[in-house]
Amino acid sequence: AQTVTQSQPEMSVQEAETVTLSCTYDTSESNYYLFWYKQPPSRQMILVIRQEAYKQQNATENRFSVNFQKAAKSFSLKISDSQLGDTAMYFCAFIGQGAQKLVFGQGTRLTINP
Amino acid sequence: DGGITQSPKYLFRKEGQNVTLSCEQNLNHDAMYWYRQDPGQGLRLIYYSQIVNDFQKGDIAEGYSVSREKKESFPLTVTSAQKNPTAFYLCASGGSGYPGGKNIQYFGAGTRLSVL
Numbered sequence: 001a002q003t004v005t006q007s008q009p010e011m012s013v014q015e016a017e018t019v020t021l022s023c024t025y026d027t028s029e030s031n032y033y034l035f036w037y038k039q040p041p042s043r044q045m046i047l048v049i050r051q052e053a054y055k056q057q058n059a060t061e062n063r064f065s066v067n068f069q070k071a072a073k074s075f076s077l078k079i080s081d082s083q084l085g086d087t088a089m090y091f092c093a094f095i096g097q098g099a100q101k102l103v104f105g106q107g108t109r110l111t112i113n114p
Numbered sequence: 115d116g117g118i119t120q121s122p123k124y125l126f127r128k129e130g131q132n133v134t135l136s137c138e139q140n141l142n143h144d145a146m147y148w149y150r151q152d153p154g155q156g157l158r159l160i161y162y163s164q165i166v167n168d169f170q171k172g173d174i175a176e177g178y179s180v181s182r183e184k185k186e187s188f189p190l191t192v193t194s195a196q197k198n199p200t201a202f203y204l205c206a207s208g209g210s211g212y213p214g215g216k217n218i219q220y221f222g223a224g225t226r227l228s229v230l
Contacts, residue, residue, distance in 0.1 A: 037221075043224045101162065104156035107156055
């Protein structure tokens with residue numbers, strides 16, 4: 001069974017700093033997708049970024065980028081120039097090729113301090 | 115606006131009562147999902163449906179029931195058999211319009227269910 005582990009329950013940084021959130025996963029599949037979702041205090045889950053396992057290039061979305069290490073089964077999220085609005089729970093998630101079930105990590109609570 | 119609408123935002127259940135959470139989407143997505151979120155935990159899948167009139171159990175289906183009579187709608191009933199229903203419930207839908215397949219799920223704003 002696939003598992004997703006986020007080893008940092010909470011993190012806190014100052015505004016404008018760069019922060020990296022860690023995620024590791026376990027799977028025997030060769031093709032899959034990885035996601036980072038953001039859940040702000042409003043509780044709405046928002047897709048931040050996604051990575052397809054067969055693509056070697058790391059995905060980027062504005063200030064958000066990932067470091068995807070397939071052999072190490074690691075998928076970290078880097079937030080550059082952090083903003084107060086980045087304060088949220090961040091969830092790493094995995095889904096196998098053709099599957100319908102997302103597997104979520106337990107989340108990292110990120111606080112951006114002014 | 116396109117999106118996923120969950121209602122109500124807050125819901126209270128009395129002992130022995132069944133309650134139904136609504137989820138409607140106008141994204142023309144084939145697949146719909148229900149997740150449960152407890153404090154300090156990630157999301158756990160309750161039920162999902164890939165097509166009208168068909169659905170599958172997720173990891174924690176006991177005490178819950180669903181129906182999928184229309185593509186746009188996927189209501190979740192929390193039955194009296196669910197002994198610990200207090201949680202935040204999130205509905206999601208996923209489509210095949212994104213290059214690369216059906217694997218992006220978009221979420222509604224959630225329903226918080228509490229027991230009186």
